[in-house]
Amino acid sequence: MKQNLSGKVAYVSGAASGIGAAIARVFAAEGASVLLGDVQVERGETVAAHIREQGGRALFIHHDVSDERQWESALACAVEEFGGMDLLVNNAGIEQTGLLADVELADINKLLAVNVAGVILGHKHAIRTMRPGGSAGKGGSIINLSSVAGLIGTPALGVYSATKGAVRLLSKAAAVECGRLGYGIRVNSIHPGLVDTDMGVKLVDDFVGLGVFADRETALRQMLETYPIGRTGVPGDIAGTALFLASEQSSWITGTEIVVDGGMTIS
Template structure:
């Protein structure tokens, strides 16, 4: 994002092999940060890292506490610190409430909520005074416009993203009270036509909620004052802003980057 300088900073982005996470990693690097691409998708993640100057890759299951500890330590050692953590990894289960499968939803809750909690935990431990990095920093959690609207067939997903918003605000308060020097914010993206966004359009139409995937997308656009879907760059620029000194007094907020859909 033009005008925002992250030179000398180190960022770790989860779910960064593809989609929004990859876009965020690229934008952070373009602003000058050294970036650790963290993802369960090793082959794709390594390819993404290879395409970003100065980036590295670490395999990470965000639901695994021990892996978080190892990856954060590796990031500090490999890239020389840790200043920004973007908890982006997430999955989406499309389901009517009457047909909800417990196992699929438990897996989603673990990735979207527990994964974000663990990412914030290990960011705090590394960034706080006396930590491996120890210079404070910024945590950016990726929520969703789904936390702000009632859209059919994503009750579980909406609940996890609402939880990410609440977790963010409590984390910001804890960091402030305990003198960690870490700002914690979340971003609420609008619908982006990544693999996950396309999957949602296909599956909601498959449930009979819309006549076709195009009709599902049209319904989203109709609800959006800006009159279009979000681009990856729209969201990535918001993440860079929240990581930068230009947002130095922005803390504990949910930044809506959704074209007005969730207002």
């Protein structure tokens, strides 16, 4: 059974930095043609250019995942430019801290638009593209980035946790639907713990600002203590898991959640 992705076409949302960029790089290194999408145009173009410099096949497009027309255009672009569509990674997401007593409706709607509606729209158009009779029509794998915040409660992340819990159960519902209807599409979710990305750094600073921790040093020390493996994550930890779910080695895995958190949620 092969681990490489030769001949596969992947679309990765939120691919301009952090976990999404790492996934795009790993997929390309393993032979996939990768379309990267993000609202951060300059950073996304840089990642795609670096992949090409390393001998991979990659293109970048601007994509706001809360816009359905942009989803249609993105997946049509993957088929047109690379000749197919086999892998979708729903990585794009935003994180916002705040105490529930202070939450604003506008913030709730923004998180829901990107983290929930954006993922649902990704499923809609990827399924239409990859199922039998679609413009790609060979089935494939959908990989959704949720979070440990979608599994356990965390102070100041109530709304974010709600969105990531939604992604967890959406993945299971989509897996059953695609399986029962014979689409040949597997759907799984990945649940990272704290990862060393721009978003991870901001999270720690936000916790301090909201009084969850006294200062940044205390925050980092106490958060690290919750990881039995002795460290927080790096983007490559998550990219390796996505590669497994994209490959034939996971061909009998669907509707599952893979927690990549150094043991944090079991300690």
